[in-house]
Amino acid sequence: MSFRPRLLSLGLIAGAATLVWGATAQAGVLVASAPNCAAQPLSQPFLQWADPAQYTPVPGGNFESGAAGWSLSGGAQVVSGNETYFVGGAGDSSSLSLPDGSSATSPTMCVGIQNPDLRLFASNPGNPADSLQVSVNWLDGTGVTHTTTIGTLAAGGSWAPTVQDPVLVNLLALLPGNMTPVSFTFTPQGSGGSWQIDDVYVDPWGRT
Secondary structure, eight states: OOOOOEEEEOOOOOOOTTOOOOTTOOOOHHHHTOOOTTOOOOBOTTGGGTOOOOBEEOTTTTOEEEETTOEEETTOEEEEOOOTTOTTOTTOOEEEEEETTOEEEOOOEEEESSOOEEEEEEEOOSOTTOEEEEEEEEEOTTSOEEEEEEEEEEOOSSOEEOOOEEOOOOOOOOBTTTEEEEEEEEEEESSSOEEEEEEEEEETTOOO
16 A cells, blocks of 8 residues: 655744845855756656656765765665656666664755755655654854754655655855755654655755
8 A cells, every 4th residue: 555755744944034144154064065056957757746846866866876975874775676656767776775773864965045845755664653854954154064854754665755845944055056055864763664765856946
């Protein structure tokens, strides 16, 4: 039986409205590792689910080259078995396993400062009460990196796309084109889950 993942809670990153992001802001580690923001291929991988938004892949988020650029801990590892819709390519064959106690952080990528969204494919044939916490790592005006939860996902035993997870954050536009560097962290919550994720995408501007 297939269960569509649902958003259980949403953490908002509240930036102070009175804080002025100026050109004097310091560049932090995310800026230092940021890729070329202009080189973001766009596609519509969720169109068959009535989502016409243009998404760009999170670097290495199809896990077809292992976990290149990702930081894995607690037993997180690339395993055989792709999400069953093969939106990244018919020849794809891998996904990321996230057992209890594990964590995975993506490489740095660029998002706009408007309304970016995160979306991915997930399955959890283990304990259905186990959830997946999604956090964004972002910079403040002094270049200090912060981690804030943006959503908590649930999934069933069959692969399915997650809901759109808004990256609601007041970010410092340190990069050209009103873009800013972020990374994402995925952490199972609870016990007895058996999470796998695959084909992680971001709509960098929140366009529809």
